[in-house]
Amino acid sequence: MTAPDDPLLELATTLDRLTSWIRRHSAPSPLSMTARTTLSRLDEQGPTPLGELATQEGISQPAMTGLVNRLEGLGLTAREPDPDDRRVSRILLTDAGRALIAERRSQRARTLAEHLQRLSPADQQALVAALPALHHLTQDVS
């Protein structure tokens, strides 16, 4: 059990609060949160079997089937047969899908910049210095 004034525990609480802050300040989107993180994931890791994508996103396989169907209907993703196992559908981003999440990322960066500008230079520097740590944190279990 951790002590109540453990800085790590305080950090965890702050990150928890940060999550809900980010959620409230995200630009409204016709795509669901899962849809957006799925597109972002496909951009990072390339073509991925549907079931694996479902596990990574923490939703059921039928839910991912439905999501991929919607994304495909929007022209954002496509299916590719796996040459080694004909049961497998590999999901990949189309050019339109890649363009959309690039646009969304830069838009989010602009919004973030507005808020960052109100922070002190020391605060800004601290955040940039913490980037590798945040990166390692999210790759921890992946």
Next chain:
Amino acid sequence: MTAPDDPLLELATTLDRLTSWIRRHSAPSPLSMTARTTLSRLDEQGPTPLGELATQEGISQPAMTGLVNRLEGLGLTAREPDPDDRRVSRILLTDAGRALIAERRSQRARTLAEHLQRLSPADQQALVAALPALHHLTQDVS
């Protein structure tokens, strides 16, 4: 894959990933994300008119009516008439609601802290150093 040249763009991407990472590593809950942040908000700011709560959470007034009805059915919140304006319903936490949000918050913080402990001392130090900045960021617009 996006080029990580712009630190601001990288920060946006990392925060994006952090959001979905925290979401995936949260303990499963019968309550929706909005339900949880609403309880948390009521715990922080006390009794709040329903419409104001809807605006703060970024959902419509009818959606908040439905959510509050569900929370009330679970015994987690209650309605209180506003003495000055009889149209207004002020929503407040019950003792059960307060207990639930406290338990969940500390559990979530513990889980996150476990992952933070696996990071290198340098990473941990960087995150702790960024704590005030994160705190300021989330209080920025509040």
Next chain:
DNA sequence: TATTGTTATACTCTATAACTATA
């Protein structure tokens, strides 16, 4: 008239169970 909140209705996203096809 304007505001606070509810009711009516419809759509999206999710889950579990049953199914098809490949392995």
Next chain:
DNA sequence: TATAGTTATAGAGTATAACAATA
């Protein structure tokens, strides 16, 4: 038999529009 994915069905949570009560 086991695995990858789809289809069937149901429930939660959301929005917009129309309404009731109060200001």
